[in-house]
Amino acid sequence: MPYLSDRKSYEDATELIATFGANAGYEAAARADRSRDLGNHIHFCHWRQIERLIVLLAHHQPLGTIH
Structure with a gap:
């Protein structure tokens, strides 16, 4: 899973x-x-981190552990 240091990464x-x-x-x-x-x-x-985040955001199913 990518590391997000701040909200700007998500916004970008x-x-x-x-x-x-x-x-x-x-x-x-x-x-x-x-x-x-x-x-x-x-x-x-x-x-590069944004590139990885875009791949995750493109999935319509949850990824990783669901609590």
Whole structure:
């Protein structure tokens, strides 16, 4: 399961999903690649995490342990 450090991660993921639909994960990956190319490791890690979160949000069934 991805680690979410703050609400901004969720907001970024939902914004990409609303804007890019099924291609939201590709957009997050592209943003991560751009950040890496610029040497910005913090934004690189952020967008890679968003990419993983988008995959989880795309599932319509619960994942992991249900309490």
